[in-house]
Amino acid sequence: MSRVLAIETSCDETGVAVIEDGCRIVTNELASQIDVHAAFGGVVPEIASRRHTEIISQMAQRALGTVEGRIDAVAVTAGPGLMGSLLVGVCFAKAFAHARALPLIPVHHIEGHLFSPFLEGQPPAFPALALIVSGGHTQLVYCRAAHEYELLGATRDDAVGESFDKVARLLGLSYPGGPSIQRAAAGGNPEAFKFPRGMAHSDDLDFSYSGLKTAVLYTLRDNPSANPADLAASFQAAAIDILVSKTKIALARTQAPRLLVVGGVAANKLLRDRLMAEIPVPVMVPPFSLCTDNAAMIGAAGHSRWTHGHVGNLRLTPNPGLFLV
Numbered sequence: 001m002s003r004v005l006a007i008e009t010s011c012d013e014t015g016v017a018v019i020e021d022g023c024r025i026v027t028n029e030l031a032s033q034i035d036v037h038a039a040f041g042g043v044v045p046e047i048a049s050r051r052h053t054e055i056i057s058q059m060a061q062r063a064l065g066t067v068e069g070r071i072d073a074v075a076v077t078a079g080p081g082l083m084g085s086l087l088v089g090v091c092f093a094k095a096f097a098h099a100r101a102l103p104l105i106p107v108h109h110i111e112g113h114l115f116s117p118f119l120e121g122q123p124p125a126f127p128a129l130a131l132i133v134s135g136g137h138t139q140l141v142y143c144r145a146a147h148e149y150e151l152l153g154a155t156r157d158d159a160v161g162e163s164f165d166k167v168a169r170l171l172g173l174s175y176p177g178g179p180s181i182q183r184a185a186a187g188g189n190p191e192a193f194k195f196p197r198g199m200a201h202s203d204d205l206d207f208s209y210s211g212l213k214t215a216v217l218y219t220l221r222d223n224p225s226a227n228p229a230d231l232a233a234s235f236q237a238a239a240i241d242i243l244v245s246k247t248k249i250a251l252a253r254t255q256a257p258r259l260l261v262v263g264g265v266a267a268n269k270l271l272r273d274r275l276m277a278e279i280p281v282p283v284m285v286p287p288f289s290l291c292t293d294n295a296a297m298i299g300a301a302g303h304s305r306w307t308h309g310h311v312g313n314l315r316l317t318p319n320p321g322l323f324l325v
């Protein structure tokens, strides 16, 4: 049996986890900074890195206190993300690995999300098509095998999570926007407004979300008394509809035997329900609590990297613009 200590500090959540054999969570600690940043309507990078610095040692101590036996390797998010935030996690992981003479495994944050459906005791299964939907990414990726990826399509402007956050702001809803829009949409009519499905008829698997956000902005400007619940429901329907239709095309092209849906927006109930109902292969989603950022997923991806021989060293520097494929 092997145990990986995993550290995630790429944005505004401090995460520390211990993962056994790559797919069992021993402990998964998360300190959210949402309260701190909510007043600003988004993440303030300087505040985020300071908060990580203040609590990471205590969190690691607490996490390690619950573990019996040794730790075999340390995995850490090396990018993409906020430089100051990434540095806190990477420096901590380097110090820990050095002090205990353990291998240090750099993990791409999005690869962490990719492994998030495999944390309930079952080992990772590939090949797979992955729909990656977070605050910074909207991608369709074909995963031929662990760590072998082909980018099929991506957003040309805003990420889908980013569009939820921006539209929530327009509607006066709280940050983060995804859960707020989902709540508001529950009481609205998704057909009240016909919002555009960006790039629906393009011949590729790319996405565009900036036109949808602008459409909501103009609707509000021209019709200030529009019902916010109807706006939220119509926006959500359009945002999710285009994800579902492009995923279906990608699945038909790749003939992948399973679909992974990962990233913060994978917590969206409409997206999950539609994919489960309309996709003809098994749809693997993480539990709600593991959709948004956490260290457990970094441990799962890190364990796989480690067993495939992808080990880093103490010269590791975070890369805020790191690409997966």
Ligand code: KG4
Pocket: 133, 134, 135, 136, 137, 160, 161, 162, 164, 165, 176, 177, 178, 179, 182, 263, 264, 265, 266, 267, 268, 269, 291, 292, 293
């Ligand atoms: O993966 P994540 O935690 O952070 C990044 O790596 O970006 O994703 C955060 C994003 C935010 O944009 C948030 O609004 C969105 O995920 N999100 C949702 C939901 N929960 C979180 N979007 C739609 N519906 C949700 N239920």
Ligand code: ZN
Pocket: 109, 113, 134, 135, 263, 264, 292, 293
């Ligand atoms: Zn993320």
